Amino acid sequence: MLRIEVWGGAGEHGRSCYYIESGDQAILLDCGGKKQAREMYPKLNPEKVRKLNAVFLSHAHEDHCAGLPLLYKHGYAGEVWMTRPTSRQLADFLSSWGQYAAQQTEGELADRDTYDRQAKKINKRLLEKAGGPGDWIQIQPELKVVYGASGHLAGAVWLLIQLGEHLLFYSGDYGGESRLLSATLPVLHGLPPIDLAIIDAAYSDDEKMQETCAAQIIEMCRQTIAQGGKVWLPVPMHGRGHELAHLLMEAFESDWLPFYCDEKLAAAFADLIMDTSWFHAESYAQLEASWKARMRVLDRESLQQSLASEEPAIYLLTDPMLQKPATEACVQAFKRHAAGAIIWTGHVYPGTKAAELLNMEMPIQLVQCRFKVHQGMPDVKRMLDHLKPKRSLLVHADHASIGRLQRKLEAEGWRQLYSLHQGDSLEIE
């Protein structure tokens, strides 16, 4: 029997964590955090944590990795399998989360030292050292995996897992429309049917394609710049920031318009070159050339001065939830320009500074405009068509949104779709 327990990530956005057990084998897929009071970490079962044979990390974003230190605190002593770029990005995200967690008044690991000490215990095991994308990697006698690029950020992967007699697929965070990142799906020829697929459905029943999203963002930037304003795009350290730079530098190609980023995004860009196999070669070459020619990197002080100046420009700045104390001064400087716009292109967690700001009356424009790095309905359908799984668990969005998607898919004839909550489990013969 195959048993899946949702420790986090289904019916919610954040703290992705799936415990899977077959016979005496048990694995964990991701162990993330959520920037929300009282729900910061997955609900770990310490007894089961000690039973784990292996842990897999699909990518380094905080909503997939921030709970790993907690796993070690609860007695896990084994390895965490991940790709090489993920292992490099992990330190940045864990350090940023540690800082966030230390600001919280409640929750486990709220003091920085304990969090950092547990984070140091993470025993990284590189997938690339054991096999290339598409190869079966034997982890233990009853456990083998194949990985491939998920197109979400450099180093992000999907996993096809043979656990005992069962075949499982985990999409991780999947973005099939990136112009910069390659994305693949597993070759299933000659394999038995997939017993369960855990599928990223973060955009629920949204049918918009990336082209439309990108055009909206470009238009919003164009209008703001035309009015003499500045555009601030809050982005995570690793991920969509570089792709947005690629998009906007191309859109404003012949313009005089300056582009600025902070030191963290620049450092993350420097890291991309370490392993360019995750990208479409031509797009990466274009991005590299335009980044080197046009992107100006600002330290904290010059960033504040620049934000207070009258010059129209585009800023790509890390700290997407605007939680860090240094960001507050930047917001104050930026607010002085009535023509300015802050455009969030990703998820905004309730209760964060970003969410607070979005609800305030301001002279500047505050907008949310999606840039796709996850799957909407057409993408989920394409994935289901390819995988033809016996059962699918749709995840990475709130329960109501997943339910809406599930009903629409069922109306079109798809069957055996699940929409679970944190704490739910599923048993398969």
Ligand SMILES: [Zn+2]
């Ligand atoms: Zn992600």
Ligand SMILES: [Zn+2]
């Ligand atoms: Zn995620």
